[in-house]
Amino acid sequence: GMPSISLGSRSKARFAVPRAHVIDLALPVTENLAYANHRGRLFGPAESTTFSLIKLDNVDITFLDKTNLKGYDGADMATLGKYEVMTRMGMIEHCNSANFNDVDGILGFGWADAPRSAALLKTLTQLDRPSWNLMNQPFQGDHKPMPRKFTFTANQDLGELQLGGYDPKLVSTDFTMFKMTGLNAYAIDIHSITYGGVELLHFADTNHEKTFAGEFD
Numbered sequence: 001g002m003p004s005i006s007l008g009s010r011s012k013a014r015f016a017v018p019r020a021h022v023i024d025l026a027l028p029v030t031e032n033l034a035y036a037n038h039r040g041r042l043f044g045p046a047e048s049t050t051f052s053l054i055k056l057d058n059v060d061i062t063f064l065d066k067t068n069l070k071g072y073d074g075a076d077m078a079t080l081g082k083y084e085v086m087t088r089m090g091m092i093e094h095c096n097s098a099n100f101n102d103v104d105g106i107l108g109f110g111w112a113d114a115p116r117s118a119a120l121l122k123t124l125t126q127l128d129r130p131s132w133n134l135m136n137q138p139f140q141g142d143h144k145p146m147p148r149k150f151t152f153t154a155n156q157d158l159g160e161l162q163l164g165g166y167d168p169k170l171v172s173t174d175f176t177m178f179k180m181t182g183l184n185a186y187a188i189d190i191h192s193i194t195y196g197g198v199e200l201l202h203f204a205d206t207n208h209e210k211t212f213a214g215e216f217d
Contacts, residue, residue: 035095036102043104045091051076059090061106067097069106075132078107080124081163083146085137087123121150124163181213190214 045051054073062068071093078087091105108118115131125148128135139145151166152159166175178188189211193201203211 035092035098035100045074045076048076050086054088059092059106061090065097067099068095069100070094071105074105078120080120082140083124083163084140085123086134087120088118088132090118121148187213187215 045053052075054075056072057070058073059069059071069090069092071091073088074091075086075088078085078089087107089105089107092100092103107120109120123129123134123137124146126145127137127139129137137145147164149165151162153162153166153170154160168174181187181189190213191203191211192199
């Protein structure tokens with residue numbers, strides 16, 4: 001399911017953290033499915049003393065499976081684990097797919113190294129978002145932003161998002177760290193691909209111009 005993130009001064013919202021790329025096979029025609037919030041909105045902007053309206057009719061997002069979201073931009077306090085920041089979010093008013101039923105809005109978790117990027121990870125890892133006029137974020141405890149690291153672990157039954165690093169109790173050996181490349185994706189340079197001890201593809205040794213960006217999505 002989609003994660004629940006605490007928003008505002010009183011409410012808990014159900015927000016989607018969509019992937020950058022979506023591939024769906026043999027799905028029903030989305031035009032035949034209506035978006036609905038049958039249980040009532042879990043997050044009521046009017047009930048939050050910290051919510052602010054940014055711009056009406058500013059959300060119009062279409063994913064590769066033709067799911068389209070429309071709504072407005074807002075800002076409020078978001079609490080994720082021990083981290084609490086003011087961030088922006090897209091509030092959903094209309095959608096052509098039931099995939100977003102009972103979802104109030106979206107928070108961007110994909111990476112984009114641009115001034116106005118909606119990436120929540122960008123907001124969590126720096127004190128200021130000058131392009132949003134957000135300065136000196138109220139990080140709790142030592143008042144330090146989250147380290148620019150996160151880990152997603154999963155098995156057949158459940159998954160867990162770990163912020164700021166990884167839980168060493170969940171892995172048998174240490175991680176190997178690679179520098180992230182690209183401005184708009186979680187990616188690393190791929191020099192070759194080996195499976196079962198056999199190198200299937202070889203791109204380059206040290207010449208980074210001949211490597212390919214391997215995206216994690």
